[in-house]
Amino acid sequence: MTVAGTARAAESRPAETESKTAHPAQSYIDRAAAAVRSSPEDSVRDAEAALKILVGQPNADLEIRARLLLCDHLSERDKAAAEAEVAKARALLPQATRRGLEAGVLDCEGTILETASENARAREKYEQAVAVATRAHDDEMLAAALFARGYLLGLQGQYAMGLADLKRGQALYEDLNLPDHALTAMNGIAILYNRMGDFSQAGHMYDQALKVQRDAGMYREQSVTLHNLGRVHENLREWDASQAAFQESYEISRQLNYPRGEAYALRGLAAVKNAKGDPQGALQTLEQAMALQRQTPDARLNAQIQLARGVALHRLRQLPASLEALQSALDVFRQADSLSELRATYGELAAVLSDMGNWREGYAHLVNAQETSERMFRNQVDQRFATLKVEFDTAAKEKENALLLRENTANQLALAQGQRARNLQRAVIFLTVILALLLATLAWHQWRSTRRMRTLAMTDELTGVPNRRAVLSRLAPLLQQPNPPSCAMLIIDIDHFKSINDQHGHAEGDEALKSVARELCEDVHEPAFIGRLGGEEFVVVIPGADFDRANRLAERFREGVMSIDTRRWLNDRRITVSIGVTMSKPTGDTPSTMLQRADAALYDAKRAGRNCVKVQLPATESETPAPLKPAQVEFA
Template identity: 50%
Template sequence: MLLLALHASPLHAQTAADLVVRSRQAMGTHPETSRALAEQALDLLARQPDADVQLRARGLLCDYLTERDLAAAEAQARQMRELLAISRRPEAEAAVLLCQGGIEEARGASARALEMLEQAVSHAGRAADDEVMADALFQRGYLRGVQGDLAAGLADMRRAMALYEKLQQPHQAQNTLSGIAILFNRMGDAAQARHYFEASLKLQREAGRVREQLVTLHNLGRTLENMGEWAEAHKAFEEALQLARRLDYARGEAYALRGLASVRNARGAPAEALALLDLAAPMQQETPDARLQAQSLLQRGIALRQLRRPDEAADALRQALAIFEQADSLAEQVATRGELAGLLHEQGDWRAAYEHQAAWKAASDILLKRQLDQRYATLKIEFNSAARDRENELLLRDKAAADAALAQERRVGQLKLVVLLLATALAALLGVLAWRQRSSGRAMQVLAMTDELTALPNRRHLLGQLEGQLRGGAAPGALLIVDLDHFKRFNDLRGHLVGDEVLRAVAAVLRQSVRSVASVGRLGGEEFVVLLPRADIVRAAEVAEDLRRRVQAIDTTPWGMEGSPITVSIGLTLAEPGDDVSTVLRRADEALYAAKAAGRNRVVARTGAASSQQAQEAEAAIGAARPCPALPGAVALPQGAAAEGSRSS
C-alpha cells in the first residue's frame, strides 16, 4: 500500500472527495453502488494520494465489508491505521475505531466492540467533528441497547439524531429514528417501537431508500413478533425478503427468512420453518454475523422440538445460547434458556431442566428489573428535558412580549391601550393553551397507565402504586400475582382472538371480585396483580382463594372449550418493613412458581424472614387450596417458546 505523504492536486482531491460523499449518500439506497463509488475514489487516490480522503473511503468500505467478509474488513482497518501517520484529520483515530468496533460487534464480541466505540466517541469529541461523533454515538447507542443499558443507549441515539439534523443529513437522521425504535422495543414498549418504525418506514419510502426500508421492515417484524401479531409480522418479513432479493443482499435475505421461520414455528408449521432456515443457511455462510447465526439456531431448535427431534433441538439451542452469552444479549438468553428448559423437561432430564429453569428465572428477573430501571431513567430524562424546554420557551415568550411593549411605548403613547389589549389576549391564549396542555397531559397519563386489552391498570401503574405505599410507610399490605394455567392452549386450539377474550373475562372477574380499596391490574402476558392494602396474611389468603374459585367458574362454553375450565395459580406475599418493589415481587414470584410446581390451580404464600408466625398463618389460611383433582377435559400441552421477558404458564 502506498503511504507516501504526497498532496493531491486540487482537481483529483476534489473529485475523489465528491465520490466519497456520493458513496456515503448511497449507503441507504444501494450498498453495491456505495462500494463501487468508494473503490473509484481509491483508484483516483492511488495516483494522487490524500490520506484524509482515503481514510473516509476505506471507512465506507469497512462498513460495507463488515456485513459480508470480516477478513476483507480487517484488511481495510489495517490500511486505515497505517494512514494515521500521514493524516491531517484530528478525528482520524475515531474513524479507525469505528471500523474496528463494527468488526468486533459482527464477531459477537460485544464487550470489546463497546470499548472501541467508547474510545471513538472520546476521540471525536476532542476533534470536535460532528459527523464522526454522530456515527460513533449511533453505533454505541445500538450496542448499549443490545447489552441492556437502554437509557444510556437512548441518550446516545438522540444526541446522534440532533447532530445529523444539524449537519442536514436527513437520511442518517431517519436511520437513527429506527435505532431509537429498536431501543423502545428492547425496553418492553412494543407499541411505541412500532409507532417509530412505521413513521421511519414512511419517510424512507418517500425518499426511495430501499436498503433502509429493508432494515426497518425487519425490525418492525421483530417487534410484531414479540407482540404476537403474526399476520402483520409475516407481512413485514415477506416485504423485507423481496427487497433483499431486489438488492441481492444476502444478509438481509437471511434475516428475513429467519423471521418467516419464526412465524411458521408460532403457527405450528415447524417443517416449513426448517425449510426456510435451510434456505437461509448458505447466505449465513456469506454473512459474518454471530447474532444472526444464533437467532437462526434458536428458531431451528424450536422447530426440531416441535418435530420431536430432541437431540438435534438441544444441540441447536445450546449453540445459540453460547453465542448469546458471548454477545451479552440477555433478552435472547432468556428466550433460549426457557426453550431449552422445556425441552429437557420433556426428555426427563430433570436436573438439567431445573438448572436451565433456575438460570432462566434469574435472567428474567434481571431483565425485568433492568427494563423497569431503564424505563424509569428514560422517563426521568425525558421529563427533565421537556420541563427545561417548556421553561425556556416561556422565558423567550416573556422576553419577546416585554420588548414589544417597550417598543410600542417608545413609538406612541396613544398605542398603550392597544398593547394592553394585545397582552390581555395573549394571556388568555396562553391560559387556553396551558389548559389544553394539562388536559392532554392527563389523557396521555391515563393511556400510559392503562392496559389496552383489558382496560385494567398496567404494570407501570401498579408498580408505581406499590412503590408509593412502600415509601410512604403505609400499614403492611398483600401482593397477589395471578397467572393463568396452560393459557397457551386457548391460543393454540382456538386462536389469539379467543385468548384475548379469555384474558378480558378473567380481568372482569378480578375487577368485580376485589373490594374498592384493593387494586387489580395486568402485569403482562397472562399475569395479573392484586394489591390489598392493610390486609393480613389470613385475609389475603381468603381473597386469593375466592378469586381462584371465581375464575374457575367462568363459563368456557362460548369459546368451544366445554369441560376445560380456566384455572389460575396464585403467588401471595406480604409487604414487610425494609422491602422494596423488587423484593416483594420476587417473593410473590417465588410463591407463584411453587404453586405451578405443586400442580397449579392453587394458592401458595411466601413470607419474608420477619415472622415465622406469618408463615404458619399462611399455611392454615390456604388449607382449602390443597392439591385439587384433575380437571375434566384439561389438556396438558407442551410449553411454547419463552418470549422475551415472559413466563411459561
Template identity: 50%
Template structure:
C-alpha cells in the first residue's frame, strides 16, 4: 500500500493557467475543482463530480479541463479497475495535441506510469516519470513538475535509490510550499517517511507518520489517514511492536470500509495477517489472507498479491503445510524480483529457507539462506551508501558533527545486522549437522561464506558504476595520510562541468557512460606522478572525482591535474552526447601542518569552485587555508594554472 500515495498525486492538478479556456462556463470548471478536492476525502464523490464535468464538456469542449477530469478518473480507477483506468488514460492522451497548458502532458505520463507501477513494471514506470519531469520543466509548470518529481522520488525509494529519491521529494515539497498547497506537502512528507523506513530508520519514519496523522485528521482527509495508518503499521511491524501495529491496521480497515476503498481493505487485511503470524496464529492469518486475496483479484495491484503470498507462505509453514508454503513463497519471490523490491526479496528468501529446511531439503535451504544473506548484505550496503550520498548533498560546515553521529549509528546498525547474520548462519549450520548433512557441505558453506565476506568488503569500498574506489575509501586514505608522523600528500578534487545538462538533455544512461569515460581518465593520474605508487583515485560522489597523491609536490599535482583535464577534454563522447564535449574543473591543494579533514576538503572545494567561477575547464590550486592569508594574497593564489583552449 506504500505506492497508494503515488496514485493520489494524479489528482493534484488543481489550478489552470491564467487565461486558458476562458470561454468555458464556470460550472464545468467548478465540478473539476470540487472533484479534485474530494479525492483525499471521498473518492466516490470525486468520481461522480469528474464524470458530471465530462458530460458538460462534451457539448462545450475544453481540452485542459477534459484532461484534468480524465486524470482524476484515472486516479480513481487505477486503484479499482485497470481497464477503466486505461480507457481514461487513452482519452486524456488523445487530447494532448489540443492542450494550452502543455505541462498537463506530464500528468498523462504520470497516470501511465502509475498503471505500470501497479502492474509491477517499475523500470517502465520510472522512465515515464522521468519524461514527465523533463516535460514539466520545459513547460515551466512548477505544479506539474512537483507532481512528476514526487512520482519519481517515491519510485526511486522503492528501488533503493534513497538519496536521489529524497532529493526529488524535497524539491517537490519546496514547490508545493511555494504554491501554498499544504495538503500536498503533507503527502510528500508521508512519502519521505516511507524512504526513511526503507533506509532502516523506522523510529524516524514513525515520527513522520504520527505527525502527518494529526494534520490529516484535523483537515478531515480520511483517505490519506488510511494510507498513513498503514505506513505507520508497517514501521511498527518492522519494529516488532505488534499490539501497536494491530491498532494501526485496524484503523486502516475501519477507514477503508467507510470509504468503500477496496485496495485499502486488502492491504489492511494483509497487515492484520502479518500480526497474526507473528503471534503464532496461522489459522487466523489464513482466514484474513483469503479475504484479501478475493479483493486483490479485482484490483490492478501485483505488489499486493505478492505481499499476500509472502504472509500466506509463512502461515502455511507454521501449519506444517510445507509444499503449499514453498509454492506461495516462490510466487511472491518472482513478483518481488521483477519489481526490484530488494527488502521484500530478502524477507521472502529467508522465509523460503525456513520452509525448505523443515521439509528436509537442506541443499535448497542453504541456497535460499545464501540468497537471503546476499540480498540482506546488498540492502545494508545500499542503505549505508545512500545515507552517505544523502549526507553529501546536505553537507555544510556546520553538519560535520551530525554526520559523525549518523556514521556511528550506521556502523552500529551494520555490526548488529552482521552479528544477526552470523547467528543465523550458525543456527542453519546446526540444523544441517543435526540432519546428518555430509561434512563436505559444511566445508563448502564455510568456503562460500569467506568468499562472500571478502567480496562484500571489496564492494563496500568500490563505486558500482565506475569500478573506482568510492567516497568511503578516499576518506579512509586521507585519514591514514593525516595520521602519519610526517603527513605529506596532495589532493585533487574534480567535477564534470555542466553534468546536469548532460543528464537533462541526453538522459541518465548517457550520463553514466560519461562518468565511466572520465573514470578511465582518472586512473591515469597515478602514472602521471610516478613516485606516488599508493595514490588513491576515487569517485567522490555524483559527478565529483578525487585523487589523494602521497609524497607529491604541489607543482607535480597541478601538472597531473592539467593532464587529467586534457585527457577528459579529448574524450570522444559523440555517441553518447552528440554535439557536446565533456570538460572538467579541478581544484588542487596540499596537506599542511594543522590541517583537519574538514579544512583540507574545504580548501580543495574552494579551489574547485574558483575554477568553476573562472569559466570551467581549468585547474586552480590553493596552498594554505583562506583564514591564514591576507585577502589579496588569497585571491592571487587561487588563479587558474591553465586557461581553456
C-alpha cells in the first residue's frame, strides 16, 4: 500500500515559481498538500476552498494543482470522480505556465489505472510523465514520475529497474530539500526489498520511516507504513508482530476515515486469524473488510479478501463456498500475473479440490502452484543479482571519486609548497608560465581543431547523431574481441518517408528525421550507441544485451516514435517506424553480417504491414525466444 503518486505532483513549489504576488488560493493549496500525509479529509477541504477562490480569481497552475490533490484522494475511493478531476486538470494545461504540470496530470491518470489493476496502461502514463518532466527540466515532477514508475516496475517484478527509479527519485527529493517526499521514496524502496525476499532490510527501513512519521504527525503515512510492516512480519510468519502492526494501521485508518486502508488492514488481521487457527473470527473480520472494499475501486484488494475467505471457509470445511471464493480471486490474480498471490491461490485450490475428491483438477492446480513458485524464485534471484550489480557499480564509482578528490587535494598542497619554495625565482616562473600558457593555447587550439574535424567526419550533419562510419567503427572492435559480448543490433526505418517529402516538402521531411532521432536518443544510454545509416534509416547497437532486452527496447522505440507530436508540421499524420532486430554470433560475426540479418528482419517488418518489430537471429539459433511476461504485483 502506497500513497498515490498524484499528491506528489501537487506539492508546493517556492512561491516565486508560481507568481511574483501570492495568490489568495496559494496558502490553501499548500495546506492541502501538507495534509495529504496527516489528514486526508483536511486536504480535501482546503483543496475545495482553493477552487472556490479560483472561480473569481482564475489561475491555471493553481487550479491544476488543486484538482490533482482531489484526484489523489478520489483515486482510492471513486474512480469516476477522480477521472472527472483529471479531465478538468488536463483541459487547463494549455493555459498553464509551468509546463511540468502535464507530468502531474499523467501521474494522476496512471494512479487511477493502477488502482483498477490496469498496470500496463498505467505504466504507459508514467513513462510519458517521466519524458514530459525531463523535457520541462522540472525536477520535482520528474522525481514524482520516477517514484510512480519505479513502484509499478517493482509490482511487475522488474526490481532492479524499479529500485533505480526510486533511488533516483529519492535523490532528487533530497536535492530539492523535500524530506517527507524522500521518506515516501524510501518506503517504496523498502516495498521492493520485501518483494525480493529481503525482509530484514525492508523491516529496518519501515522502522526508520515510522519513527520520522510519528514525530511529524504524518498519520496517513503511518497507516501505510504499518500495513507494509505487517506484511513483512506476515511473510516471516511472525504472527504476533504482524497482528500488532495491522491493528495499529486499522485504528489510524479508521480515525482518518480512510476505508481503503481499513480494508487492507482487516485483510491482514484475517490472515493472522487464519494462521492462528481461528477461521470463524477471520470470516467475521473479512465481512467488515468486504463492506469497506465496496467503497474503493481496488480490484486486487477484493481478490485478496476473497483469497483469505477461501482459506477460512476451507478450514471450516465449507468446501463449495471456499472453491467459489478462491476461483474469483484466481481470475483477478491470473489477469494481473501476480505471482505470490497466484502461488498461494493455486495451492489452496489444490487442497480444496482434493478434499472434495476432485484429484485430477487438484493435482493440476498443485502443478500450477509449483511452476508459479519457481517463476517467482527465479525472478527474485535474477533481479537481486541485477540490483547488487547496480549497487556495487555505484559504490565503486563513489569510492573512485573519493580517491580522486583526495589525490587532487594532495596535489594542490604540493603545488602550494613548491610555490613557497620558489618565491625567489618569481621572475623566471612568470616567464615560464607565460610560455607554457602560449604553448598550451596553441596545443588546445590544435586539439580542438582535430577534434572538430573528427566530429564532423563521424557525425550526421542533419540529425546530429553519429553516422554509419562512426557506428561500424565502434562495433567492429567489439565483435573482434576473443570473447565478444553479446550484441543486439536494431535497424529502424521510417515508414512511408518518401510520401512525407512528396506531400509536405523536404523541410518537413528533415524535421521528421530530426524528431525521430531525438526520440530515439532519449532511450539510448551507454554502453548502447545510435547512428544514422543513411536516408530514413537509423541503427542502434546494444552491447551486452540479451534478446528480451533488445526486443523490449525495440518496442519502446516504436511506441515512442508514434507518440511524437507532429501536428505542427504534418497536420494529423503520425510517424511510424518498422524495426529489424538481430543478435551477434558468439564467434565469426562482423558488422556487415549483422547488418544483413537486421536488414532482412526489417524487410520482414515492411512486408508484415510496417509499424512493427521483426527479428532474424543467426542461423545457429533456429527459434526466437518468447518475450517475457512482466510480473504483476501485490498491494504492499
